[in-house]
Amino acid sequence: MKERYCLKCGHPLKKGEACCGKCHFENKEQTLEAMDIHAYKQLCYGNLTSCRERKNRALAFYVISGIALILGLVFLVLSFRYNVIRVRVFTPLSAEFFFCVFFLALFLFSVVYASLMLVPSLSRKKYFEGMLRKKK
Numbered sequence: 400m401k402e403r404y405c406l407k408c409g410h411p412l413k414k415g416e417a418c419c420g421k422c423h424f425e426n427k428e429q430t431l432e433a434m435d436i437h438a439y440k441q442l443c444y445g446n447l448t449s450c451r452e453r454k455n456r457a458l459a460f461y462v463i464s465g466i467a468l469i470l471g472l473v474f475l476v477l478s479f480r481y482n483v484i485r486v487r488v489f490t491p492l493s494a495e496f497f498f499c500v501f502f503l504a505l506f507l508f509s510v511v512y513a514s515l516m517l518v519p520s521l522s523r524k525k526y527f528e529g530m531l532r533k534k535k
């Protein structure tokens with residue numbers, strides 16, 4: 400079954416749950432049917448706006464992760480240094496390798512964080528667009 404969300408605050412509702420656990424708004428079919436169309440649409444558009452903001456924040460984190468990946472790879476290349484006999488050797492105790500690990504960790508964190516923000520916001524957006532279409 401598809402996930403349902405609270406119309407007022409956008410909090411996910413558990414299966415069969417009508418009253419929101421966060422804001423105590425009644426999300427029953429009868430309550431939503433009886434609601435004023437203007438207030439109903441206002442709540443739907445408010446939720447869609449918050450979905451868009453979350454999506455934009457997620458995209459910003461994808462950009463940050465891209466920059467962090469490039470910087471991490473640059474520092475990885477820089478952590479291979481020439482030794483006294485002019486041979487390139489990997490130096491894991493160098494500052495370059497430390498920055499490489501830092502930027503690659505930042506890349507991983509940003510990708511995971513952005514994905515965790517983007518995926519629920521897309522399903523939430525789909526849900527509220529369906530709610531808007533349902534009541535005309």
Ligand SMILES: [Zn+2]
Nearest residue numbers: 405408419422
């Ligand atoms: Zn709620």
